[in-house]
Amino acid sequence: MRVTVEDGRLVSVEPVPAEGPSPNLATPDGPCLKGLSYVERQHSPSRLLYPLRRSERGGFSRISWDEALAEIAGTLERVREESGPQAVFHYAGSGTKGLLNGAAMDFWRMYGGCTATYGDLCWPAGLEATRLTLGENKHNAPWDLANARLIVMWGKNAAETNLHQMRFVNEAMDAGARLIVIDPRRTETSERAELLIQPKPGTDGFLALAVARLLLENNHIDNRFVENHVLGFEGFAAMTRERSVEEYSAACGVPVPHIEELAGLIGTIKPATICAGFGMQRYTNSGATMRALIALVALTGNIGVPGGGWVYANLLTQVFGGDKDPIAFFPPEKPDGAVRVSVSTARLGRDMMAQRDPPLRFAWVERGNPLAQNPETHKVREAFRALALSVVVDQFITDTALEADIVLPAKSMFEQTDVIGAYWHPYLQLRPKVLNPPGEVRPETEIFRALARMLKLDCAALDQIIPGPGDVEVRAWLERRLAPLGLSLEDFADGPVPAPGAEEVVFADHVFPTPSGKVELLSKEAEDRWGTDSLPRAIFPLESAADGGGGFPLQLLTPNTKNRIHSQFGNLDLIAVYERGPEVQIHPADAAARGLKHGETARVFNRRGEIEVKVRVDAGIRRGCVSVTNGWWGAQGVLVNLLSEGRETDVAHGAAFHDNLVEVKSA
Amino acid sequence: MNGRKAFILDQNKCTGCHACEVACRIENDVPGDRRWRRVRTFNELHVHGVEASHLSLACNHCASAPCIDACPSGAIGRDDAAGVVLIDEKKCIGCRYCAWACPYGAPQFDEDSGVMAKCDFCVERLRSGGRPACVVGCPTGALDWGEMDDGGAEEHLTDAILNGAVSSDAANNDSKERRVPGMALTNARPSIRIARLEKDREAPRQTETPSTPPWREQAKDLPRHVTLAHEWPLFVFTVLMAVLAGLFFGSLEGAPAPNPILFVGAGLCGLLLSTTHLGRKARAWRAPMNARRSWLSREVVFSGAFLALAGLELRSMAGDPADLPSGHFDLSAWLAAACAVAALISADRVYNKAIVRGGGAYHSAELLGTGLLLATVWSGAAILAVLLATIKVALYLYRKRKRAALGLPARPRATAVRLGALLAAGVAAWLGGPRVLVFALVTASEIVDRAEFYDEIEIPTPESLMLDEMASRPQAVRKD
Numbered sequence A: 001m002r003v004t005v006e007d008g009r010l011v012s013v014e015p016v017p018a019e020g021p022s023p024n025l026a027t028p029d030g031p032c033l034k035g036l037s038y039v040e041r042q043h044s045p046s047r048l049l050y051p052l053r054r055s056e057r058g059g060f061s062r063i064s065w066d067e068a069l070a071e072i073a074g075t076l077e078r079v080r081e082e083s084g085p086q087a088v089f090h091y092a093g094s095g096t097k098g099l100l101n102g103a104a105m106d107f108w109r110m111y112g113g114c115t116a117t118y119g120d121l122c123w124p125a126g127l128e129a130t131r132l133t134l135g136e137n138k139h140n141a142p143w144d145l146a147n148a149r150l151i152v153m154w155g156k157n158a159a160e161t162n163l164h165q166m167r168f169v170n171e172a173m174d175a176g177a178r179l180i181v182i183d184p185r186r187t188e189t190s191e192r193a194e195l196l197i198q199p200k201p202g203t204d205g206f207l208a209l210a211v212a213r214l215l216l217e218n219n220h221i222d223n224r225f226v227e228n229h230v231l232g233f234e235g236f237a238a239m240t241r242e243r244s245v246e247e248y249s250a251a252c253g254v255p256v257p258h259i260e261e262l263a264g265l266i267g268t269i270k271p272a273t274i275c276a277g278f279g280m281q282r283y284t285n286s287g288a289t290m291r292a293l294i295a296l297v298a299l300t301g302n303i304g305v306p307g308g309g310w311v312y313a314n315l316l317t318q319v320f321g322g323d324k325d326p327i328a329f330f331p332p333e334k335p336d337g338a339v340r341v342s343v344s345t346a347r348l349g350r351d352m353m354a355q356r357d358p359p360l361r362f363a364w365v366e367r368g369n370p371l372a373q374n375p376e377t378h379k380v381r382e383a384f385r386a387l388a389l390s391v392v393v394d395q396f397i398t399d400t401a402l403e404a405d406i407v408l409p410a411k412s413m414f415e416q417t418d419v420i421g422a423y424w425h426p427y428l429q430l431r432p433k434v435l436n437p438p439g440e441v442r443p444e445t446e447i448f449r450a451l452a453r454m455l456k457l458d459c460a461a462l463d464q465i466i467p468g469p470g471d472v473e474v475r476a477w478l479e480r481r482l483a484p485l486g487l488s489l490e491d492f493a494d495g496p497v498p499a500p501g502a503e504e505v506v507f508a509d510h511v512f513p514t515p516s517g518k519v520e521l522l523s524k525e526a527e528d529r530w531g532t533d534s535l536p537r538a539i540f541p542l543e544s545a546a547d548g549g550g551g552f553p554l555q556l557l558t559p560n561t562k563n564r565i566h567s568q569f570g571n572l573d574l575i576a577v578y579e580r581g582p583e584v585q586i587h588p589a590d591a592a593a594r595g596l597k598h599g600e601t602a603r604v605f606n607r608r609g610e611i612e613v614k615v616r617v618d619a620g621i622r623r624g625c626v627s628v629t630n631g632w633w634g635a636q637g638v639l640v641n642l643l644s645e646g647r648e649t650d651v652a653h654g655a656a657f658h659d660n661l662v663e664v665k666s667a
Numbered sequence B: 001m002n003g004r005k006a007f008i009l010d011q012n013k014c015t016g017c018h019a020c021e022v023a024c025r026i027e028n029d030v031p032g033d034r035r036w037r038r039v040r041t042f043n044e045l046h047v048h049g050v051e052a053s054h055l056s057l058a059c060n061h062c063a064s065a066p067c068i069d070a071c072p073s074g075a076i077g078r079d080d081a082a083g084v085v086l087i088d089e090k091k092c093i094g095c096r097y098c099a100w101a102c103p104y105g106a107p108q109f110d111e112d113s114g115v116m117a118k119c120d121f122c123v124e125r126l127r128s129g130g131r132p133a134c135v136v137g138c139p140t141g142a143l144d145w146g147e148m149d150d151g152g153a154e155e156h157l158t159d160a161i162l163n164g165a166v167s168s169d170a171a172n173n174d175s176k177e178r179r180v181p182g183m184a185l186t187n188a189r190p191s192i193r194i195a196r197l198e199k200d201r202e203a204p205r206q207t208e209t210p211s212t213p214p215w216r217e218q219a220k221d222l223p224r225h226v227t228l229a230h231e232w233p234l235f236v237f238t239v240l241m242a243v244l245a246g247l248f249f250g251s252l253e254g255a256p257a258p259n260p261i262l263f264v265g266a267g268l269c270g271l272l273l274s275t276t277h278l279g280r281k282a283r284a285w286r287a288p289m290n291a292r293r294s295w296l297s298r299e300v301v302f303s304g305a306f307l308a309l310a311g312l313e314l315r316s317m318a319g320d321p322a323d324l325p326s327g328h329f330d331l332s333a334w335l336a337a338a339c340a341v342a343a344l345i346s347a348d349r350v351y352n353k354a355i356v357r358g359g360g361a362y363h364s365a366e367l368l369g370t371g372l373l374l375a376t377v378w379s380g381a382a383i384l385a386v387l388l389a390t391i392k393v394a395l396y397l398y399r400k401r402k403r404a405a406l407g408l409p410a411r412p413r414a415t416a417v418r419l420g421a422l423l424a425a426g427v428a429a430w431l432g433g434p435r436v437l438v439f440a441l442v443t444a445s446e447i448v449d450r451a452e453f454y455d456e457i458e459i460p461t462p463e464s465l466m467l468d469e470m471a472s473r474p475q476a477v478r479k480d
Helices: A038-043 A065-083 A099-111 A124-134 A142-147 A165-174 A204-217 A223-229 A233-240 A245-252 A256-268 A286-299 A348-354 A377-385 A399-403 A444-454 A459-465 A471-485 A524-530 A588-593 B019-028 B066-070 B097-101 B123-127 B133-137 B155-165 B173-177 B215-221 B228-252 B260-277 B281-290 B295-319 B331-350 B367-379 B382-405 B412-430 B435-456 B462-471
Strands: A002-006 A009-014 A052-054 A060-062 A088-092 A114-118 A150-154 A178-182 A195-197 A272-276 A309-311 A339-344 A362-366 A389-394 A406-409 A418-420 A427-431 A554-557 A583-586 A601-605 A610-617 A625-627 A661-666 B004-010 B038-042 B053-057 B076-079 B084-087 B108-110 B115-117 B143-148 B192-195
Touching: A009 A038, A052 A065, A065 A088, A065 A362, A065 A389, A065 A406, A065 A444, A088 A099, A099 A114, A099 A339, A099 A418, A099 A444, A099 A459, A099 A471, A124 A286, A124 A524, A142 A165, A150 A165, A150 A256, A165 A178, A178 A256, A195 A256, A204 A233, A204 A245, A204 A256, A204 A286, A223 A286, A245 A256, A272 A286, A286 A309, A286 A524, A339 A348, A348 A377, A377 A399, A389 A399, A418 A471, A444 A459, A583 A588, A588 A610, B019 B038, B019 B133, B038 B462, B053 B462, B066 B076, B066 B097, B084 B115, B133 B143, B215 B462, B228 B260, B228 B295, B228 B331, B228 B367, B228 B435, B260 B281, B260 B295, B281 B295, B295 B331, B331 B367, B367 B382, B367 B435, B382 B412, B382 B435, B412 B435
Parallel strands: A088 A114, A088 A362, A114 A339, A150 A178, A150 A272, A178 A195, A272 A309, A362 A389, A389 A406, A554 A625, A583 A610, B004 B192
Antiparallel strands: A002 A009, A052 A060, A052 A406, A418 A427, A554 A661, A583 A625, A601 A610, A601 A661, B004 B143, B038 B053, B076 B084, B108 B115
8 A cells, every 4th residue: 555644644545556567466545444444543643752650559650761770670680680681571473464563583592581372373283284284375467367267265254354355256256256155253354255164163174075076976186187186186085985974964054955065066166265164263163174175276276377276375475584374373393492483372371370480570562462362261370470570662552551560652564664474465665664653652673772771681693683863774674685586665656566486377387395396185294293193174162162062052153343453443433433432242042942042241251250341142153152243342341252262273372252151151 | 627626436345434523624624523524334233144334424515405405595506617515604593404305414513613514525635736635544445536517518427326326226126125225315416426335245145144233323313403301492483383374364354453562572582592503693693595496495484474474464453453344355464374374384394304113204293284183173164174183193193102102212101292282172062162262272281282393203324224225125124
């Protein structure tokens, strides 16, 4: 996107067009409402402009940077001396994914080390399933979807979470493509589909294997592709026959005719693309589920062709060295002794409190709001409250900031130059500084440099790894990172630049960087690394309504809404009017069985916690499921992760948010 | 090049993302509670087998804009050079009548400035070669704009006509089938082109079996343009005018004439009171400016004329009633009476955009009827009075029954007062009670009906039209 600044104010956000010297083929129609709302977010009166210190009587009061940094540095010195540097805990989300995000870890290494997290809240199980099967996380260019003749949106509500993909869905449909959506909810995306298949949450693997079985029975297999490029076909085929289609149907709750219809479409229409969402890889069986889904595109030879393939994550812009996701999420195989990577993101609170030798005493949180967004809010809160000092760097007083001892004001993305990648389109972008930070806001790089001086760290060495204060220094630092790729900041003068090596159609060469060099339906690594089945055999999630739920019969989904990116943007006036407030979406039959009325307040609860929300009786959800969007703030009435369990996905240390059974009762 | 500016909406591409609204709010610095563009969603609660569609509407800059006709102060006009309809906020008195007249929900009342505001098609942006902010802000390519030629070249508007934007096809079954939920059938000739959902993009077949969500509950959240709580000064004024008209007619027929000073004073107080609901009270003098087109202007003009002429007439009656030669054609008296009738008709026509569910074509609380009934009561024309009262009661009871059948509030206590007061009036008249008592009882009964009228009237909005559309879908009214 392209912004206009007048008199020190951001006044408009518009798209970079599809035509011109640096064409934007992915999002030429413009940003979504969140992108537009940066006009408010940047200048919001609730933005943090000064350091704050929790006062004795509760609440926060303004302090100077000198006071804040002196206390932080003093505590860091004392903690390092008494307990060692690993008593310091560093937690970070993704922020705007700029290269300068790395500054924090560089600082902690100079400090002597710290304790850090492994895993990721977002998408690791799907990434790992893709990596295990195809060898790499990449997909065809976004606009290539227009070439598809069959689009299966599997667990993905692109209209809300990947709005710009809808343009290409529409283009494909205008050219005659068929659209099928698989989702327990009737979503905005499913509105344009001819068929909405609504499986029981967490059972997509059963559905996929049923389809695979039918593809085999109907001889809808691309035998040439399978023979040359697929490992483990025989074993996989045999596995699919372990259950009858009727048994799969009973397991996933999708009637046989719908399974047959889906299998018929996938088997006969080419090219076909499966666009997978992130929600269904937030279960304890996600790795197996996602691998089973990918198998369908492999069996039908929909790989390496225009309009075909597996669209999950595109990491073609991860070109700046280091481990790519999801490997980057895993604890290092050889710990370096300085950074202890020992806290699971999924079990954040529990693991923070479980650290010994040394236990955690200090926490530094940036670019994240773990209290609202990580599972088990009550445990995360408890863990933060047990610390001697916690520091949160943020633009707003989030729920996590409310728990902090010191809150430092964070820069916005318009206040420091950086280079950013993406996870759907293949463009690298320069995000130039266009505004000075307001109030006393300092970029994180400056915070770390100031702390380094107070801690008397080796500042000459620091200057090598963290750029100095001026835009000139930041740009020089970025140039050094771009140079190995044959790029320079000048290349970005007109807009986005395709990442080096970006492809329109991936795997066209049929080179799969897996151990066997083939698409691995049979993955030894899955077994060795994760202890899971080497074949994607379908299993139920750990916490599943399949066995009755033990008094909590409703499966709680906590999807994203178009109005927020997780817990961000919901605090803006421009956005807030589009929310009716926190509510639980429940099927009319489930509501009637509980005597729940539309609009009344109800308790959604399980053994872990309870929230109170308005009831929305809505036929657009499968019976037996309820849904509360994630990302509400405590101040807005709901912290939805009070209900979730700190539990990892079967592979890749993701968070199994959706292994979550609840009951709903009138409040 | 100076055709009418028109928005083009493709419902197949619109996902209801609200980016157009946000872009508009940023461009025009409009807060969320008075949006110049608003996205309405049909079937939000996902009735099985019924499509969910979005209708993003701003001002349609209609060729026959009902807001222009409605505006009493002449503040709304067509800028032919720009091809748009604009509100002159310096002339607007903040009566909100344009909002009643517009079935698309375009004019918005600005509490801060006390005047109406609406989409101006970003004329400034257009002048500098740009596009409207909402069109730029649409991330799916669903919203665009173009120009319409008034010179008979509306061929390209076939879609809009089919989609129910024009009334000529209203009776046509095909057009009904293709109607856009939320789009009013009017003769406003809105400058909008809507590509309706293609058949293959309507509701998906789905795994979950049908059930009926409580979509009628959404009626509670419908925006209401007219409420008794807000419109009470108009309620008082209109009832007062009917009472004064009744008294005046009665006195022409020989009943006791009211004191002219009290009569005119009461009328002026009513007029003054009616200005209190204006956003800009100091501009109330502009209200008669659009008498050529606006029923509200006409109501003000005829009410004023009636009060003035009737006052003079009553004064001459009070001066020397014996001077009045019997059978003499009194031009000024007839002129005053004509103004009274015109004022009451105009006041009734002010509400011509409103509907009363279950109410039929004529509402028992319409002012002309009330004025005539009160005239017969005051003049002591018993047979006529009974006849009129019977008709009114019949209309009243018919409506009440219909509304109860539609699940609308029955308000039995109001009914009891309405009928009880009328009955008491009849008994009082029959027993030879004082004329003032009978008149007061009938007036009380009429007041109840009029208050109910304000409670019952609805101005159709895209939101209410969507619910009406839903009610017409067999899937939505199916019993589980």
